[in-house]
Amino acid sequence: MAHKILVVEDNESLCNVLADTFTDEGFEVKTAFDGEAGLEAAKEWKPDVMLLDLLLPKKDGEDLLKELRQEEGGDSVATVALTNSDSSEKVYNLMNLGVTDYLTKSDWELSDLVEKVKEKLTSE
Amino acid sequence: MKQLLGNKRNTTLNDLIDTYYQERFLRVLLLLLIAVVLGQTLYYSFTEYFGGALFNVWIVVSLWVAVWTLHKNYYQLASSLTILASLALLVFSVLVSGLSDATIFWFFVFPVVATFLKGKRGGSIWLLTVVLILVSIYVASQTGMIATIEIEYNAATFQQLIAAIFLVAIFVYVYQDNLDRKAASVAEREEKLNTIYTQLQDEIAHRQSVADSLNQNVQTLQRQKARIEALLDSIGEGVIAVDQEGKIIMANHMTKQLFNYYEDDIIGQYYSDVFALYDTDDNPVPAKEHPLMQALHNQTHYHTAEYFFHDYNDEPVPVSTTATPVNSEDENIGAIEVFRDISEERAVAKAKDEFLSLASHQLRTPLGAIRWYTERLLKASQIKGKNRSYLETIYEDSARMSSLLSDYLNISRLELGRGEISVSEVAFGDVVAKTLNDAQPLIDEKQLAISQNFSQDLTLQTDEQSLELILQNLISNAVKYTPERGTVTITAGPYTGDKKSLQPGTVFHVEDSGMGIPLDQQRNIFTKLFRADNAQHSNIEGTGLGLYSVKATVDNLGGMIWFESQPERGSSFAVILPDLESGTMRQKEN
Known part of the structure; x- marks a missing residue:
């Protein structure tokens, strides 16, 4: 059974390329x-x-995560944070929210990102 | 002058006996008188005129007494008594035996003697007294109270007439002599006074001219002082001077304005008492490390550095300062410091950095999209040949642009004082391996030997991202600038710390056998956008941000970086990173 991946990204180009990539890798993708x-x-x-x-409209990533963690089963969602800014303070907060990976978008190759996600799924 | 000359006084015997000449003259005169009187006494003895003989004996005795008293201090009193007694005796003899030619003659002896002894005034008084006595006697004889005058002309009369003429001559001589003497003395004194007056005039003129020139000098100095003060006050930068002891001797207008001081507040006070300095991380700077104190005590020019000076109201003022010792004739006389308010510069720099940070951030999203789309296109096998190499170029350049943006972002964050760090236990070997992995294609291409001298167990308590940035830059530089078949050595070990400044931690070296850094450019190596000449001419790509970024990152971690380099031989960069406390720390904003 294919793994389900949710891409939450406000930039349509990035969102599309991520969706296409993970679809190609055999994931079930929602955006x-x-x-x-x-x-x-x-x-x-x-x-x-x-x-x-x-950095998202309406509700930013950190708040989303906080609310999700309070939902039943919400803490089982493995999360990789994507950002363009790299504030350590934010990283620290996110780590407390169960985010183990934190990537600066432009510094990573798609293939590395895919690998990271796969690693995460197998480790859990 | 008139006052000086106006202080006249009568010439007395006091003056006359001043000289040997005068005294001798007087003695000769008196001896002559004695001789005359003795001759007359002999004459009277033969004529059995006893009273006359007795009188003459008295005269002789009194004259001898007068001669004797000339040498004594009480001659004034003695001579007055002698004259008075003689006169009394004469008046008595006239009353007894009547007025005669001889007695008239003797009456006139008194004024002469008095003139000798008392001066002109004394002589005149005696003359008047004698005339009054004679007039009284004459009136008395006319009224029959005493016998009338009967003048007999004989040898004695003639003799006495000669003596009287002689006495009058002496009187006139002495009187004239006195006058001459007085005149001469006055003239002499006047001349003397005139000389003194001229000398005084000259002296006054001289002093006046000295005073004038002094006054002029003082005015010139005051003008110069005012001019220098005006110059110093018009300088748009603060200027402070201290003496050898570090006491403030001068502070220009701008200094006072910058720090809200009034001149009286600070002049004469110790510089270190007035100014509290803080470094750019807001740590207090000990007094002996103040730039001005360093210049004063170490006699070295202290280069421009940035500090926060706390002003009168304890508000921090960012300043750039330069301090220099002041020497005069090879002797240190103090030190001078020039301040510049850099609040505005800092605001501009901050705005610039904020813009840069924002722009870099905004650029990252489209750049990421380009990279990822290109990456996907490259995966597609139907793109071949030239088209594939075009895509590859797009991909590589976007990757480089991305890393450049990361550098900019990192630097601007550090410069903005937002160098946030997240401290955890980091395995040194892992970070090195990751970095070497990135550089592997170039290492292989150049056939470089990589030597790793450290324990795989070595861990650091630091920010992983920062360590990665440091190692990545140092190793990639070493790899880039080392020619084919060269060596890159990475050495690391624990650092025990030094008591003064650095805490214990880790020290590591990245050494290469590359082109090295030209000696004259070594001091600029950590400057933003600086690239050494040989690096620029080498066709090796670089931005001039790497080492600047490394230095800023090391500083942010409270560490230290230095290097040794020999052109054509290679460079060695050493870094000490102190172990930090776990958890997230955020550097204080400046």
Whole structure:
């Protein structure tokens, strides 16, 4: 059975390329373009892994994660945070919210990202 | 002058006996008188005129007494008594035996003697007294109270007439002599005074001219002082001077304005008492490390550095300062410091960095999209030949642009004082392996030998991202600038710390056998956007941000970086990173 991945990213180009890549890698992909839609999708669809942009309209990534963690089964969603800024303070907060990977978008190759996500799924 | 000359006084015997000449003259005169009187006494003895003989004996005795008293201090009193007694005796003899030619003659002896002894005034008084006595006697004889005058002309009369003429001559001589003497003395004194007056005039003129020139000098100095003060006050930068002891002797207008001081507040006070300095991380700077104190005590020019000076109201003022010792004739006389308020510069720099940070951030999203789309296109096998190499170029350049942006972002964050760190236990070997992995294609291409001298158990308590940035830059530089078949050595070990500044931690070296850094450019190596000449001419790509970024990162971790380099032989960069406390720390904003 294919793993479910939720991509929450407000930039359509990035969102599309991520969706296409993970689809090619055999994932079942859903996308959301803002924080609220992301939270709804995560609650209802219950993905195995979530790629979460931190700067999002309506509700930012950190708040989304906080609310999700309070939901039943919400803490089982493995999360890789994506960002363009790399504030250590934010990283520290996210780590407390169960985010083990934190990637700066432009520094990573797609293949590395895919590997990271796969690693995460096998380790759990 | 008139006052000086106006202080006249009568010439007395006091003056006359001043000289030997005068005294001798007087003695000769008196001896002559004695001789005359003795002759007359003999004459009277033969004529059995006893009273006359007795009188003459008295005269002789009194004259001898006068001669004797000339040498004594009480001659004034003695001579006055002698004259008075003689006169009394004469008046008595006239009353007894009547007025005669001889007695009239003797009456006139008194004024002469008095003139000798008392001066002109004394002589005149005696003359008046004698005339009054004679007039009284004459009136008395006319009224029959005493016998009338009967003048007999004989040898004695003639003799006495000669004596009287002689006495009058002496009187006139002495009187004239006195006058001459007085005149001469006055003239002499006047001349003397005139000389003194001229000398005084000259002296006054001289002093006046000295005073004038002094006054002029003082005015010139005051003008110069005012001019220098005006110059110093118009300088748009703060200027402070201290003496050898570190006491403030001068502070220009700008200094006072910068720090809200009034001149009286700080002049004469110790510099270190007035100014509290803080470094750019807001740590207090000990007094002996103040730039001005360093310049004063170490006699070295202290280069421009940035500090926060706390002003009168304890508000921090960011300043750039340069301090220099002041020497005069090879002797240190103090030190001077020039401040510049850099609040505005800092604000501009901050705005610039914020813009840069924001722009870099905004650029990352489209750049990421380009990279990822290109990556996907490259995966597609139907793109071949030239098209594939075009795509590869796009991909590589976007990757480079991305890392450049990371550098910019990292630097601007550090410069903004937002160098956030997250401290954890980091395995040194893992970070080195990761870094070497990135550089592997180039290492292989150049056939470089990589030597790793450290224990795989070595761990650091630091920020992993920062360590990665440091190692990545140092190792990639070493690899880039080392020619084919060269060596890159990475050495690391625990650092025990030094008591003064650095805490214990880890020290590591990245050494290469590359082109090295030209000696004259070594001091700029950590400067932003600086690239050494040989690096620029080498066709090796670089941005000039790497080492600047490394230095800023090391500083942010409270560490230290230095290097040794020999052109054509290679460079060795050493870093000490102190172990930090776990958890997230956020550097204080400046």
